[in-house]
Amino acid sequence: MSIFKKRREEGFNLAFLDVMACGLGAVILILILVKFSANTDIPVEELNRLKQELAATTDVASELQKSLSTKQLELAAQSATLEEIQQRLQSLKINQDAVTQALKDELAVIADLETAIAAAGPLVADDPIEISGAGEETYLVGLKVQGRHIGILLDMSASMTDDTLIGVIKNKVGSDAQKQAASKWQRSLRILNWLLARLPNNAQVSVVAFNDTSVVLGKSINSQTSADDLNQIARQAAGLVPNEGTNLQQGLQTIASTMNNMTDLYLITDGLPTYVNPNSGFNENRSCRPVQGKQATITGECRANVFAHTMRANPISGVTTNIILLPLEGDPMAPGFYWSWADRTRGTFIAPAGTWP
Template sequence: MACGLGAVILLFVLLKYDIGQREFEDDTLAGELAGLQERERQLNEKTKVVDQRSREEEKLRRELSDEILKFTKKLAAIDRNLSSQKHKNQALKKAIETTPIKKPADVVQDPSLGEEDYVLGLKVEGARIAILIDHSASMTDVKLVDIISRKTRSDAIKKKGPKWVRTKKIVRWLLARLPDQAAVAVIVFNDQVRTLGPAQWVGGKDAKALEKIFSDLETLVPVGPTNLQEGLEHLNKLNPRSTDLYLITDGLPTMGNSNYGGLVSFFKCSSLMGKSANISGECRKELFRKTLKDSGPGSGVTANIILLPIEGDPEAAPEYWRWSATTGGLLIAPAEGWP
């Protein structure tokens, strides 16, 4: 009886322990389950975030792909346009190269002048341009012996002198390059002076007037002394006054209009007193300086000198250079082949 009671008590104790143990384990498992569920919830949230980002990135990828496709199409169109434009440019270039250029008719026609537009910086410019031409006897040749020989020959032979032929070409060269709005006066001098053409001033693009100047020039014979003062005094009478002067000559003057008798500097210049047919280089220099002092064109006139060659007048270049430089003009001694 006692043994049976003990067994029952032992069984009861064991059963009570087992129940307590199970309750403890259930609580532990419930806690772990709750933790797992919380982790699952967090993972689900992260998964949602990742999915959302994936969808956004996919959308962005598609948009970028669409933009790339658009730009690719635009580039292809640009390439086609460039290729087409290149062909058009080549065709246009070929057309330009093969199209004859029609130049406006020059008022002064002279094939021998070529296309030279400058000589050592010389430009034909100004509102009122005066061209002063020396047509004395020395304007026929360079060497004194040839000048002297030609003096005794016919007018036709004098007019064929190489320096005079060149002078006429220079006049044509200057007139061919007159500015469109310029007026021009052409004056010739030796011991006398005259204006060429139909009027004192003519338009730079007046073909008929320029042709009259050329025809008048062709009638001239280079003879007599060089009276630069005569030419300058005539120049000063132009109305309105000239703005630019182009003088074509070959040396210093040999004659003047002033009274030199009472001047000490001309005491030895017997030719200027009518006592000699010859004039020295020193007297010519003094005569030139006196001429400019008494009859120079004054301020406001730019003097450009085209000095042709001659023997025996070494002072001409420095004297003419000094004059042109003070006016802002040029002195040129052109090369033999010009114009």
């Protein structure tokens, strides 16, 4: 019995040793594997790639930060600009309110003046001759009649009947009564009367009407103090018939000989002259022969040459010349030449509105 028991104990001990040996081997193997894994290096290429990706990511983040800063600055600037615009709008609104109120005040003053003028009744002028017109409108033109010895030239050529060339041609073939009744000619007569009514106290005046010839109206020398003298001039002017061409040279010669001590000259016309006196020294050519009967039409350049010749042939020194230029189609150079003449003599040039006088 004792023998069998001993054998069982030996068998158990051998199996236990085998198990322990196996366990110890497994532990050693695990330790070897762990140590190998810990000492394994990361490949260099992979490390470089990761570093590059990190650098690129850092650059992108930096650019995004800069862009964000720029946007923040722009937003701040826009906010400041918007605030400035709002302030300017507010200031403009205040100014607009002030201007509106001032305009209302001015309109109220004008309304009061209109009421006072209407209540005062029509104005009565104390002029030596009667002229047509609406109250003081006949006075307000920017032209003042002045001087001690005054000459007045009235253009009575055919063009003084109408503003348009077609109208002038129609009136040329019309009757004398039709020419005299033409609206432009009637306006010219009102202008003459306006000048006569505005003569300075104790002034002397000579009036000459001219076309291709010239005629003295009234006396050679008329007095401002004599209403009869001035009314006689007005009556004779009303009987004139506007026709033919314009010879300014003839008119200047007549007014200079009629009043040889003339100080101021007033010319009522509508364009540059078309005629010169025969044998006056004008240099004629095939396209410009401005003597009556030599050519039926005249160019703008020829009219300019006629005007220049007239000024050279009839110099009037020391005389202040004032021009009243009425409108005429087809003579665009006239305003420039007449303005230059008036300016050179310290006179006045006006092209009045159609409602005057």
